[in-house]
Amino acid sequence: MSGILCALADLSATGAKEVVLSEDGARISVFVVQHEGKVLGYVNSCPHARLPLNWRDDQFFDVTKQYLFCANHSARFDIQTGQCVRGPCKGQALKPYPVSVVGQNIIAAPPGDPPQA
Template sequence: MIPLCRVDELNDPGSRGFALQRGGEPVEIFLVRRGALVRGYVNHCPHRGMPLEWQPDQFLDEAGERIVCATHGALFALEDGRCLGGPCRGAGLEPIPLSVEDGVIHVEGPDWEPAP
């Protein structure tokens, strides 16, 4: 388990990026929060492989209802990362296994490591 941050450190709605390693390779991930919903995804658009955020920690549309790719405007659902519109049709974001214990969000799984 790798602790990332406390739930109350994420704006509601809000998002935040993190650097980790998976299998010894660097991987950028991000968390999104809306109400009680907290999800994590790899920061990688399935359309062109570009990072999603338009500014550091800015992954959501203005209403905080969808994840937006800054490169081509693709829209993704907060709940499951599926593509809702744009050039990513039929694709989705790669989810990150998370748990929340005592208000702290953790990445789960044996392949994940803190970034050096």
């Protein structure tokens, strides 16, 4: 599936944006983050208990802003790789959701397309 997920400007408040999609009749929550000049996407499902990471709208970073954060049991994830580096799912990883930046928008990258335009 490709299409506009959100505007780059939507990330300005928290550095992240959750987007709920409908794919093949199923609801899927993904989020995009901007960090060190890159825009990355992940499925919003923690590998520990398959719960959404965030308790608050568009809050996906820990207090240091150096890690993605699961609010359920405080797992921390490498922003660039999605790998859990601390918490009950250490060694597991978030599922990437490939995205690209086109103009002022973030779009879902079709399967097979490299992330980041």
